[in-house]
Amino acid sequence: MPRCSGARGDTVDVYWIGLDKYGGCDGLIKVVGERYLCEEDWEVVESTKDERTKVQRLVSRALRRWVLAQYEGVEGKELAFGKDDKGKPYLRGSRTGVEFNVTHTPSVASVCVGRDRAVGVDAETTSRRTKGGVERIAKRWFSQRELSKLEDMDSPGGTSEVPRMRRFYRLWTLKEAFLKATGLGISSGISLRRCAFDFEDEEVETGESISTKIRFEILGGERGGSDNPVPPEPTLLGEDWGFATFEPRRGDIISLCWRRKEDESAQETKDTLVRPFICTITPEGEITSM
Structure with a gap:
């Protein structure tokens, strides 16, 4: 796995750090937090009552500042952030054209970075259970093809529960990452049912292996009907976007x-684009990448 080497215009870099061994915001x-966060970060962290969520917010904000400081060549506390008219965060006054996105779960925090390109990242824990089950979510937000393949995995003679949950969360996080990259949201008018994904490889290996063999299309054309409009900006053509x-x-x-x-061609995207970085916290509270 590569070490952080700063911005490159032809890559999408993803950083992640495990959170499950940290029980609280002490020690x-x-x-x-003291090393990386500024006052506005602390206000968000301290306003959070749930201790696990507080850890997620603290570490994800620290990771964001540490990562982007490598690209901008400044101290992390010097960075200033804003939100555009869609609510998508951005780095104010970037000297390198860097764009980023952040996600966190109870067990992992991640930052995705690209230069002069929109990026989105989403993470989930496959053991997470939702009210009413994942079937309720899938029936509302998945395309018929996505739903059918998921249901086939649960049929007699189908595969086990673990691969089915992995497939569900692969699909769900891809949809969320797309919405975050575009700056859209579920309330924007775009139907996630029309954002359809399929995999050339049914299983993704644990570890450094990244799957980019993902088929994506907007079902029913670029724009929806009057009851389901797709905003014209940014362009929502499947070939405009890469996924992993x-x-x-x-x-x-x-x-x-x-x-x-x-x-960039689709093949170049599959072969060379994505660089993963695993990050750790030293006993001195410093974030490093491996």
Whole structure:
């Protein structure tokens, strides 16, 4: 796995750090916050009552500042952030054209970075259970093809529960990463049923292996009907976007979305684009990448 080497215009970089061994915001995690966070970050962290969520927010904000400082060549506390008219966060006054996106779960925090390209990242834990089950979510937000394949895995003679949950969360995180990269949301008018994904490889290996063999299309054309409009900006053509998904540890799924540049082919995206970085926290509270 590569070490962080700063910005490259032809890559999408994803950083992740495990959170499940940190029980609260005291001790080492507090040192991390003191090293990387500014006052506005602390306001968000301290306003969070749930201790596990507080750890997620603290570490994800620290990771964001540490990562982007490598690209901008400044101290992390010097960075300033804003939100565009869609609510998507951005780095104010970037000198390198860097764009980023952040996600966290109870067990992992991740930051995705690209230069002069929109990016999105989403993560989920496959053991997570939802009210009413994943079937309720799938029936509402999955295309008929996605739903049928998921249901086939649960039929007599089908595969076990674990692969079915992995497939569900691969699909769900890809949809979320797409919405985050575009700056859209579920309330924007785009139907996630029309954002359809399929995999050339049914299983993603745990560890460094990243799957980019993902088929994506907007079903029913670029724009929807009057009851389901698709905003004209950004362009929502399937070939404009690249996707990847990987399982850094058993039970954690991270998915990425990025806008392809004009001179990038789909094959180049699959072969060379995505660089993963695993991060750790030293006993001194410093974030490092391996």
